[in-house]
Amino acid sequence: MSALPMSSLRRALAQAAPRASLRLNTPPCRMVLPASRVQVRGLRSLSELDAPIQSQKQATAAARKEAEQTEGDSASSSSTHASSTRPPAASASTTTTAALYGKEAVPASSSSSGGKKSTKPARQSLIITLSCPDSQGIVHLVTGWLASRSYDIRDSAQYGDPQTNTFFMRVHALGPEGREVDVAGLREEFGRDVAGRMGGERMKWEMEEEDKKVKVMLMVSKIGHCIHDLLYRHSVGVLPIDIPCIVSNHPTFASLAAQHNIPFHHLPIDASHTKEWQEEQILQLISQHEIDLVVLARYMQILSPKLCEVMSSRIINIHHSFLPSFKGAKPYHQAHSRGVKLIGATAHLVTSALDEGPIIEQDVERVDHSSTPEELVRKGAEIEQRVLARAVRWKAERRILENGAKTVVFGS
Numbered sequence: 587m588s589a590l591p592m593s594s595l596r597r598a599l600a601q602a603a604p605r606a607s608l609r610l611n612t613p614p615c616r617m618v619l620p621a622s623r624v625q626v627r628g629l630r631s632l633s634e635l636d637a638p639i640q641s642q643k644q645a646t647a648a649a650r651k652e653a654e655q656t657e658g659d660s661a662s663s664s665s666t667h668a669s670s671t672r673p674p675a676a677s678a679s680t681t682t683t684a685a686l687y688g689k690e691a692v693p694a695s696s697s698s699s700g701g702k703k704s705t706k707p708a709r710q711s712l713i714i715t716l717s718c719p720d721s722q723g724i725v726h727l728v729t730g731w732l733a734s735r736s737y738d739i740r741d742s743a744q745y746g747d748p749q750t751n752t753f754f755m756r757v758h759a760l761g762p763e764g765r766e767v768d769v770a771g772l773r774e775e776f777g778r779d780v781a782g783r784m785g786g787e788r789m790k791w792e793m794e795e796e797d798k799k800v801k802v803m804l805m806v807s808k809i810g811h812c813i814h815d816l817l818y819r820h821s822v823g824v825l826p827i828d829i830p831c832i833v834s835n836h837p838t839f840a841s842l843a844a845q846h847n848i849p850f851h852h853l854p855i856d857a858s859h860t861k862e863w864q865e866e867q868i869l870q871l872i873s874q875h876e877i878d879l880v881v882l883a884r885y886m887q888i889l890s891p892k893l894c895e896v897m898s899s900r901i902i903n904i905h906h907s908f909l910p911s912f913k914g915a916k917p918y919h920q921a922h923s924r925g926v927k928l929i930g931a932t933a934h935l936v937t938s939a940l941d942e943g944p945i946i947e948q949d950v951e952r953v954d955h956s957s958t959p960e961e962l963v964r965k966g967a968e969i970e971q972r973v974l975a976r977a978v979r980w981k982a983e984r985r986i987l988e989n990g991a992k993t994v995v996f997g998s
Contacts, residue, residue: 692762709759711796712737712769712775713984717994718789720746720753727758731780735772736762737778743996747989754987756996758796769795792984800878800982802827803871805885806834812883812904813839814889816978826982827977830875833868835887855887865893865916872897881978882936884970899988902981903943904974906966908932908950915986918962929953930963933977935993944993946977946986 691794695752718724725744737759743843744755761767773793781789806813813832819825832843841851851871853864871877882903907917908930909959921929930950935943953962980986980995987994 624947670970688689709763710765710767710769711740712759712761712772712793713755713796714759714791714793715755715984715987716781716789716791717752717754717987718781719782721784723757723987724753724784727780727783728755731776732757732759735767736765741997745994745996747994750990752989754989754994754996756985756987767792794984795845798826799826801876802978802982803868803877803880804827804829804832804877804883805868805880806832806839806883807886809839809884809886810839810842811967812970812974814842815975816883817842817848818880819975820929821846825979827879828977830877833871834885835864860889861887864888868893868897879978879981881974883974884949888940889936889938894936894938897936899935902933902974902977903936903941904970904977905932905934905941906970908948918966919959920958922959922962925955927952927954927968929966931966931973933973935988942991944988944991946993946995947973947979949973 603775699801713859714728716728725742729739729742738759740758742755742757744753745934746753776791776793804813804816816825817829820827820829829848831849831851832839832841833853835852835854837852840850840852851867853859853867855864872880880897880901882901884904884906889901899904905917907921908928918929928950933944933947934941934945937943949972951965951969953965959964977986987995987996
């Protein structure tokens with residue numbers, strides 16, 4: 587039944603009054619007025635219709651006046667008592683509506699602290715990675731240690747390599763609710779209670795808070811598809827990293843770095859600047875910005891053994907071929923001359939041996955006899971972008987563990 591405006595309702599009742607007196611058996615009318623939230627049963631006259639409305643208006647005005655008076659009193663009182671003495675703004679309308687229905691008012695929400703929501707510290711999220719000689723009880727030892735400190739395991743992955751007899755594990759755990767935990771103290775306890783029982787230095791392990799972002803130095807030369815892709819992913823928040831600086835041996839991407847508000851360092855290698863000088867500047871930047879990871883986004887210079895040693899296991903390179911095939915320069919042209927049916931790209935950790943570091947990720951695309959070297963380069967660039975982005979993300983999420991000349995990648 588649709589609601590009628592007040593004026594139409596009154597006219598309809600006036601017109602129906604003479605006829606109603608001739609039909610004594612007509613049941614009393616029943617109408618609902620949603621606008622005023624007043625329900626009328628057994629209406630006999632217009633005065634009965636107006637009475638609840640007038641009552642509601644009077645009650646609302648009285649409640650508003652009372653609220654204003656209370657607000658004025660609260661303003662003059664101490665601010666420490668303001669939230670407890672001022673009634674909720676919605677209480678006036680709630681009370682008057684309940685009075686019309688003859689029910690007790692029920693506020694929409696209530697709080698003993700004056701409406702302020704209590705906030706608890708977010709649950710601390712830890713990621714622990716480890717590798718050690720394989721033996722029984724490692725998982726039990728680690729998970730039991732976490733449980734004894736009220737940590738909930740969100741996910742856990744482990745792998746035992748039968749060839750090297752090495753055990754690998756990654757655990758993501760949530761700390762106790764409403765409690766802040768000292769991570770430095772936890773590291774000390776883990777080293778004593780877990781690593782110490784597994785042979786001390788024989789266990790390689792790390793413990794970091796999940797929301798601690800990895801600091802990445804990007805290095806690039808003149809080819810830009812990888813650095814463009816990484817900066818875009820970073821700008822939209824899909825790479826959990828910080829980028830304190832970009833380093834290049836050419837000025838090509840200085841404007842790109844400026845667009846992303848990232849300091850750009852042009853460190854050339856030429857007649858006036860030796861490779862030793864350049865890498866010394868790089869090492870200073872690494873120390874200054876506390877760099878965790880160096881990413882070679884098509885940086886076309888061979889790193890010295892010294893730099894590789896200082897940043898051991900912390901440099902990722904994208905190689906534009908499916909290693910171990912076609913090492914060195916122009917791998918796509920090498921692949922074309924050999925008539926390959928698949929081309930690919932490889933992200934790997936950097937060692938002093940050229941393109942020999944442990945492989946993190948690879949991908950391929952199919953080509954055929956009609957593909958030109960230029961088409962292979964274009965398709966290869968797209969593969970390089972996604973392969974490098976995966977490797978950087980996995981490293982930032984602490985999913986990569988080294989296993990000799992190979993890697994273990996958890997939860998990729």
